[in-house]
Amino acid sequence: MDAVIKTTDLHKSFGHVKALDGLDLEVREGEIHGFLGPNGAGKSTTLRILLGLARASSGSASLLGRDPWTDAVELHRRIASVPGDVSIWPNLSGGEAIDLVSRLRGGSDDAAYRERKRHLCELFDFDPTKKGRAYSKGNRQKVALIAALVTPAEVYLLDEPTSGLDPLMESVFTREIRRLARENGVTVLLSSHILSEVEQLADRVSIIRSGRIVDGGTLDSLRHLTRTEISFWQDSVDPTSLNALSQVHDLTVAEGRIKFSADSDRVHEVLPLLGSLGVKGLLVTPPSLEELFLRHYGDHVTPAAPEPADDGAPHRRRHRSAARTGA
Amino acid sequence: MSTLWILYRQRLRRDRLQLAVWVLSIGVLGLFSVSAIAKTFGDEASRAQVLQLATATPAILVLRGLARGPALDSFTFFEIYAFLALLAGLMNTFMAVRHTRAEEESGRAELVAATGAGRWSPLAATVLHGLVADALVSVAVALGFIAGGLDPAGSFVAGLATGAAGFAFLGVGLLAGQFFSTSRAANGIAAALVMLAYLLRGYGDATGTVSADGMTVTAAWPSWLSPTGWGQQTFAYTGNRLWPLLLPVGLAAACIGVVVLIMARRDVGASVLAGRAGRPDARASLRGTFALAFRLQQGTIVGWCLGGLATGLITGSLGSAIQSTLSSNASITDALRAMVEAQGTSMTQLLVAALFEIAGVLAAACGVQAVLRMRQEEAAGTAEFVLSEPVGRARWLGSFVGLGAISVVLVMGFTALGAWVSLVASGDTSTAVGDVWQTALAQLPAALIYLALPAAVFVVWPRATIPAGWALLGLGVVLGIYGGMLGFDEKIRDISPFTHTPVVTSTGTDWSGGFWMLAVAAVLALVSLALMRRREIGTA
Numbered sequence: 001m002d003a004v005i006k007t008t009d010l011h012k013s014f015g016h017v018k019a020l021d022g023l024d025l026e027v028r029e030g031e032i033h034g035f036l037g038p039n040g041a042g043k044s045t046t047l048r049i050l051l052g053l054a055r056a057s058s059g060s061a062s063l064l065g066r067d068p069w070t071d072a073v074e075l076h077r078r079i080a081s082v083p084g085d086v087s088i089w090p091n092l093s094g095g096e097a098i099d100l101v102s103r104l105r106g107g108s109d110d111a112a113y114r115e116r117k118r119h120l121c122e123l124f125d126f127d128p129t130k131k132g133r134a135y136s137k138g139n140r141q142k143v144a145l146i147a148a149l150v151t152p153a154e155v156y157l158l159d160e161p162t163s164g165l166d167p168l169m170e171s172v173f174t175r176e177i178r179r180l181a182r183e184n185g186v187t188v189l190l191s192s193h194i195l196s197e198v199e200q201l202a203d204r205v206s207i208i209r210s211g212r213i214v215d216g217g218t219l220d221s222l223r224h225l226t227r228t229e230i231s232f233w234q235d236s237v238d239p240t241s242l243n244a245l246s247q248v249h250d251l252t253v254a255e256g257r258i259k260f261s262a263d264s265d266r267v268h269e270v271l272p273l274l275g276s277l278g279v280k281g282l283l284v285t286p287p288s289l290e291e292l293f294l295r296h297y298g299d300h301v302t303p304a305a306p307e308p309a310d311d312g313a314p315h316r317r318r319h320r321s322a323a324r325t326g327a
Numbered sequence: 328m329s330t331l332w333i334l335y336r337q338r339l340r341r342d343r344l345q346l347a348v349w350v351l352s353i354g355v356l357g358l359f360s361v362s363a364i365a366k367t368f369g370d371e372a373s374r375a376q377v378l379q380l381a382t383a384t385p386a387i388l389v390l391r392g393l394a395r396g397p398a399l400d401s402f403t404f405f406e407i408y409a410f411l412a413l414l415a416g417l418m419n420t421f422m423a424v425r426h427t428r429a430e431e432e433s434g435r436a437e438l439v440a441a442t443g444a445g446r447w448s449p450l451a452a453t454v455l456h457g458l459v460a461d462a463l464v465s466v467a468v469a470l471g472f473i474a475g476g477l478d479p480a481g482s483f484v485a486g487l488a489t490g491a492a493g494f495a496f497l498g499v500g501l502l503a504g505q506f507f508s509t510s511r512a513a514n515g516i517a518a519a520l521v522m523l524a525y526l527l528r529g530y531g532d533a534t535g536t537v538s539a540d541g542m543t544v545t546a547a548w549p550s551w552l553s554p555t556g557w558g559q560q561t562f563a564y565t566g567n568r569l570w571p572l573l574l575p576v577g578l579a580a581a582c583i584g585v586v587v588l589i590m591a592r593r594d595v596g597a598s599v600l601a602g603r604a605g606r607p608d609a610r611a612s613l614r615g616t617f618a619l620a621f622r623l624q625q626g627t628i629v630g631w632c633l634g635g636l637a638t639g640l641i642t643g644s645l646g647s648a649i650q651s652t653l654s655s656n657a658s659i660t661d662a663l664r665a666m667v668e669a670q671g672t673s674m675t676q677l678l679v680a681a682l683f684e685i686a687g688v689l690a691a692a693c694g695v696q697a698v699l700r701m702r703q704e705e706a707a708g709t710a711e712f713v714l715s716e717p718v719g720r721a722r723w724l725g726s727f728v729g730l731g732a733i734s735v736v737l738v739m740g741f742t743a744l745g746a747w748v749s750l751v752a753s754g755d756t757s758t759a760v761g762d763v764w765q766t767a768l769a770q771l772p773a774a775l776i777y778l779a780l781p782a783a784v785f786v787v788w789p790r791a792t793i794p795a796g797w798a799l800l801g802l803g804v805v806l807g808i809y810g811g812m813l814g815f816d817e818k819i820r821d822i823s824p825f826t827h828t829p830v831v832t833s834t835g836t837d838w839s840g841g842f843w844m845l846a847v848a849a850v851l852a853l854v855s856l857a858l859m860r861r862r863e864i865g866t867a
């Protein structure tokens with residue numbers, strides 16, 4: 001069996017709102033799959049359907065070859081999950097909540113379990129003796145994370161698992177997931193807005209927008225679709241010859257620098273010309289997924305007029321990608 | 328001043344529908360009771376007869392009030408005031424907690440405290456909100472009685488007595504909100520105190536001194552411990568005294584004063600009775616959904632069981648108190664006693680039946696709360712946490728409903744225990760002592776309906792669970808327990824499960840109503856379990 005998670009033409013509506021609109025998602029065995037999309041795209045809805053908490057309006061979903069709605073209880077024995085909106089019982093301590101969840105999964109209270117729990121609490125710098133109502137948002141998130149990680153599972157469905165965590169804890173989480181993937185060969189579906197997290201972990205990603213997968217594949221294949229940004233000092237270089245090349249896009253002159261972007265897999269074709277022009281202060285910025293991400297997020301962004309003076313790098317990138325999408 | 332006004336307006340806006348329902352229901356209940364009394368006991372002679380029976384039967388006094396003569400207006404005040412004050416009290420405690428502790432619990436209070444509003448304006452706005460609401464209640468009661476044709480001046484006194492008792496409980500609710508860190512605990516304790524006030528007054532009235540003609544009662548001291556009792560002391564229509572109302576207003580002021588002292592010393596979100604630090608590991612017993620349901624409900628169950636025990640103890644000690652009053656009293660009471668006993672019940676049995684009816688409502692409320700907890704779990708998102716584990720939806724529902732059933736049985740069990748212990752201690756040797764267990768058993772079917780019905784609502788229309796749960800119980804109480812007094816038709820009263828509760832008598836008990844209700848409850852529960860398998864879990 002190759003696909004651990006497979007949805008075909010999945011639809012889900014809440015009244016008039018179409019949360020999912022023909023979602024086709026495939027997650028293969030043993031991979032960490034990033035599930036990226038803007039707010040309200042339908043990530044949580046997809047995960048809730050996969051957990052059997054919500055029922056699809058139409059289309060099919062399968063998890064480990066079974067129907068997540070009808071076989072929920074059996075499937076849950078093999079799944080660990082972190083909900084998108086973690087809430088815990090105000091009058092149970094964090095440690096109690098973790099134990100309760102692990103016992104619901106049929107886990108035993110043996111020494112190995114207690115050792116794993118202690119170890120995770122230490123890794124996440126988590127105090128399990130406080131009552132639920134006394135935890136901060138990040139600490140509530142840790143309860144859900146530790147509960148998901150403390151008992152072994154085959155599939156992990158994680159809905160924005162690091163929301164509310166500080167960067168240090170985020171890296172602890174990333175390390176733990178990597179370890180699970182390496183040592184146990186588990187399958188992970190990880191929804192997120194945070195690109196860096198997905199970029200670090202995921203083998204493949206799917207990008208969801210308005211309830212539909214709009215792009216996907218391995219990180220490398222996605223990078224092929226992106227463009228590399230190249231800039232150099234203007235000095236007395238005449239950029240017209242560059243503009244003639246088909247690989248060159250969006251050539252602008254600002255702040256004394258000439259910049260343009262080039263299809264990432266064709267950058268080498270531009271380099272000889274740059275060499276012959278004798279450019280100075282050459283800067284080649286490799287493509288990041290953020291760029292790709294913004295391209296899909298930015299559909300509603302209207303192309304802005306080119307701004308001559310602009311020094312905020314992220315802003316500049318967004319501006320440019322928006323302009324390109326509009327074109 | 329302007330922040331106070333803004334906060335007050337926000338409270339009024341948020342409560343406008345609820346407040347309108349409370350105020351109108353209280354006023355309309357007043358009006359209904361006048362017309363029902365005028366219809367059933369039209370002339371003064373029949374009212375005098377009823378009053379004689381009542382003053383000779385303290386069980387009736389517990390559920391009615393302080394007798395002050397057979398005129399239509401004072402008779403109406405006797406019949407309905409304590410119940411109106413009970414409703415006004417509940418309205419106020421819920422209101423107080425909703426705008427203070429519940430806000431702190433949800434974190435919204437922190438937002439408000441961080442603005443220019445500071446920590447005092449929200450409190451002041453809540454007090455103002457309560458004052459206005461109680462003024463509206465006063466006017467509604469007065470207008471209801473006046474519309475029923477009662478004396479206007481006395482009607483306003485009756486209205487003020489209702490509003491003032493309500494205001495006392497606003498203070499009580501605010502104070503409860505300071506002591507507990509959850510709105511649930513604060514609401515539970517405050518509502519229990521309202522019930523306690525009702526029962527204390529009942530105890531004081533039932534053990535009071537009856538005048539020679541059996542037309543008036545002078546309350547014993549327990550009535551003077553209760554805001555409801557203070558309201559009765561206005562002697563609306565017969566005395567029109569306003570000074571006793573200084574007591575409830577003073578109590579409210581004292582409570583608010585203590586609230587201010589506490590708030591000046593604590594952080595937003597903290598409480599006097601702070602939650603203890605938790606355990607790092609769960610006890611071995613915290614395993615499975617039933618254990619979780621029990622853990623979440625244990626405080627509530629203990630509370631309702633104590634309420635049941637108190638009701639039982641009061642019933643038993645009233646029984647013995649009455650026995651001694653009766654033996655020392657005039658000849659008419661002996662005649663009446665003979666009349667009652669000719670129907671196959673003893674005075675004690677009558678009292679047990681009347682007070683266990685109240686305990687039955689407590690048990691039903693405990694059942695309702697088990698279902699409401701399930702809805703709260705769903706709305707908070709913790710249900711999703713549990714149901715993402717290998718736990719069937721039906722099993723989850725079953726755990727809460729099963730726990731509800733057990734808690735209903737526990738509450739009635741403690742009630743019976745309390746009554747049994749105090750009757751035995753008072754040296755009562757009649758069959759009435761053993762009958763308390765049967766009477767307690769007889770209350771179970773109606774209470775179980777109040778477990779199964781909200782569970783069905785929860786499955787079919789989750790969002791309505793909480794309001795529907797309480798509204799159905801309130802409707803059942805009004806129709807079933809007060810329906811006769813309010814003049815509802817028998818067919819309408821029969822909608823309420825409480826009218827079908829078997830009545831235990833020495834000459835034999837008809838249990839068929841109980842079996843029917845058990846069957847209905849079982850069918851509802853099974854249908855809910857079956858439908859739950861197909862229901863989605865959501866937080867909306």
Ligand SMILES: Nc1ncnc2c1ncn2[C@@H]1O[C@H](COP(=O)(O)OP(=O)(O)OP(=O)(O)O)[C@@H](O)[C@H]1O
Pocket residue numbers: 014017018019037038039040041042043044045046084193865866867
């Ligand atoms: N119970 C519900 N009732 C009505 N609409 C809902 C419900 N749940 C989700 N929606 C709608 O479905 C859409 C998808 O929501 P979903 O929570 O799946 O998005 P998401 O991708 O997880 O977003 P986020 O990144 O903000 O968590 C949104 O438009 C949301 O408003």
Ligand SMILES: [Mg+2]
Pocket residue numbers: 043044045084159
């Ligand atoms: Mg989400």
